[in-house]
Amino acid sequence: MNFAGGDDSGLAMDFFGQQTRARASTHRLVGLFGVALGLTNLAIYFALAGVFQFTYQLTALGARDYSRHGWFVKLAHYFGRDGIWNWELAGWVTLFATTVIGLVSWCKLRQLSRGGAVVAHLLGGRLVPFSTDDSEQRLLLNVVEEMAIASGVPVPEVYVLDEESGINAFAVGNEITDAAVGVTFGALKLLTRAELQGVIAHEFSHILNGDMRLNTRLIGWLHGVLGLVVLGRILTLDFLRRARTAEGQWVGPIFHPVLLPAFVVGWICLVAGSFGAFFARLIKSAVSRQREYLADAAAVQFTRNPEGIAGALKKIGGLRGHSLLATARAEEASHMYFGDGMKPRWFGFLATHPPLTKRIQRINPHFDGKFPAVSLERVLRESRVTELYREQGGKPVDFEKLAAIVGPAAAVQEVLYADAARKDPMAAATPPADPTGRRDGVPLVNVEFARVLLGTIPVPLHVATQTAFSAVALIYALLCSKESAVRARQLAGLSDRTEPGVTSELKRLLVLTDKLDAGHFLPLADLAVRALRGLSPEQFDSFQSHLAWLVAEDSQIDLFEYMLQRMVVRHLQPHFGPVRKPPVQYYSLKPLLADSAVLLSGLARIGSEGEEEAATAFRHGAALLPASAELKFLPLSECNLLQIDAAIENFAQATPPLKQLLLTALTAAAATDGLLQRREAELLRAIADAFGAPVPPYLSAAQAVTL
DSSP: OBSSSGGGHHHHTTHHHHHHHHHHHHHHHHHHHHHHHHHHHHHHHHHHHHHHHHHHHHHHHHOSOGGGSOHHHHHHHHHHTTOSOOHHHHHHHHHHHHHHHHHHHHHHHHHHTTOHHHHHHHTTOEEOOTTOOOHHHHHHHHHHHHHHHHHTOOOOEEEEETTOOSOOEEEEOSSGGGOEEEEEHHHHHHOOHHHHHHHHHHHHHHHHTTHHHHHHHHHHHHHHHHHHHHHHHHHHHHHEEEEEOTTSOEEEEEEOGGGHHHHHHHHHHHHHHHHHHHHHHHHHHHHHHHHHHHHHHHHHHHHSOHHHHHHHHHHHHHBTTTTOOOSTTTTTTGGGBSSOOSOOOGGGTTOSSOOHHHHHHHHOTTOOSOOOOBOHHHHHHTSTTTHHHHHTTTOOOOHHHHHHHHOHHHHHHHHHHHHHHHHOTTOOOOOOSSTTSOOOOOOOHHHHHHHHHHHHSOHHHHHHTTSHHHHHHHHHHHHSOSSHHHHHHHHHHHHHHSOTTHHHHHHHHHHHHTTOOGGGHHHHHHHHHHHHTTSOHHHHHHHHHHHHHHHHHSSSOOHHHHHHHHHHHHHHHHHHSOOOOOOOOBOSSGGGHHHHHHHHHHHHTTTOSSHHHHHHHHHHHHTTSTTGGGOOOOOGGGSOHHHHHHHHHHHTTBOHHHHHHHHHHHHHHHTTTSOOOHHHHHHHHHHHHHTTOOOOOOOOTTTSOBO
16 A cells, blocks of 8 residues: 555655664663663772772771771771672662662753753754744745655744854754754855755654654763763862861862762762763764664655755865864764764764765765865855945944844854955855755655645735734634534634634634635644744643634534644643653554444545445455454444544554554545545544654645555
8 A cells, every 4th residue: 555655655654663663772772771871880889899898908907996997998898898799789889870870861851851942942042933034044944844744743843053153953852743953053054955955854854763752862861871970070079179268268179088988989980980971972872873874865765855965964074164063062962963063082983973975975876075165154255144244345244233134143153254254255165056055956746745735825824823823713713614603603602712803813814714625724733833832831721622612512523623623732732741651552453443443433434425335435444454354334423523532542552553554444444446535634644643643745636545
């Protein structure tokens, strides 16, 4: 079965396979970090046991009565009298080290669990507003929107690292519902549209392949190991204190012999923690390098333009500073970036990314290893902002005037680089092959389809997705009934329940949404989610209740409308509080047969003209499931929305292969005649989204399914 036509099947239904492989990688990684933790514990133990043994031998020779000595000597005699190995000491060391590492990791992961926006801010990112007038930022938003719609995920928040002049990018978050994408100032200025599209496609592949969640966990685990290093520094510095004289002057550092044991323990933690951190970084780097190759390949598949991502990599190689980052947090997030953000160390063993030449040659085997000269200063000198320098005869531009164009943060960077370019007019640069610098490559049909789809959305509706107030009204409009009597009740009820002005905005948008094809509903909802994140928690609670009422008020509750409002709420919930991911409880289809019958019976009626046709569609889908003989076509009373919702909740706790199996059966049921109508296709996308699986838009009824 080709789920989405052409080459898109790999992006659509293989999501579960990618997640399974990512989960297996996580399990292997946990095992490797467990080994690193064990080696760290052993290092601490043998270092401490050696000190105890040395202290025991030294004090035993001097005096037999060691009870008068301090607590450290007493511990040395207690643990050192039986030789170098002591099980009790090993237990205490393991408890101490594991507690410190676990507590620090837990605190860091709890901080990062608040979503990709938190990580983006920690890395120095500035949120790009929807209403930006800056051409480069507008282009970035357009590329991200196209990639999100093409891959079937909510549009992530977009950030720019204004202080970073290298070419780099990142994707951060725990789930696709809280992802954030960012690029550096240098990437925004130097990359063409095709190259930027390749970079963003690379980052989206990390989102879809489960790498993003894995990368976030890597930060937390590595931070835990580094907690021992921090503790060691605190203890060693505590040994060297300054003192105040009678005249009030500070002198020092003064050595405090009484703190010598703390100094020794501190050095043990410092050395052992550094040892553990080295191996943790080694593991992180090895895993990251392999995932980068996969993301490069996925980006090529996604855009169908190898020269896009290859061109971006070549520009990194030709740029002074390459993809290096200046932020203090570059080390802990180094594995999250598009290019290596750190200078080479340990002969490349700790490099989180493969060499640029190898990455490019995997995309273009004919690459000769020569990088074009790239100059950010030259680009800035030719930009519309630095045109102000020439207008003013080379005199410095007024900062407020510059900030009014690009914003205060970017203005600082513009001034610095434009000034440098003015002083060095011979700065080398290779002009882009396209004089506009914004020529598209040959995109994948889904990316092109997403661009066309976005272009067919009326401008007022696209604008409505950019503010929370209008986005709320837009979602209401997508859920309003087509029947005049029902719609009148819905509008009257919303007028009583919502803030003033929402109903008038809703009526304005209804004129436009009534003319939309069903294929526009989910993309519009995905676009609106960005602005809806700006609601307050109280407003979000009201929004949820209004959505539930709006769907229930429809006398003929529509399954598609119900799934649409469910999808919007699911995408927003992680932004307003922690969401507990349901654990996997079902590993075989047998306990889910009743739920399979509910979902198949409900979906079979979509697009069917009668019960007989619906029963045929049900049998068509059920034939693809094991134990299909046990599945019975249910009457409408036994597959209502409440039962369908319960069935979806149960399947959300199934293994990825079971979810994929059910979606395949549902697709077959909906496409009994060999075609998948647009509304059926969008309903399947909404159901897949409820399982946590992004599915790209369907191209057309004729291309949707080939059985």
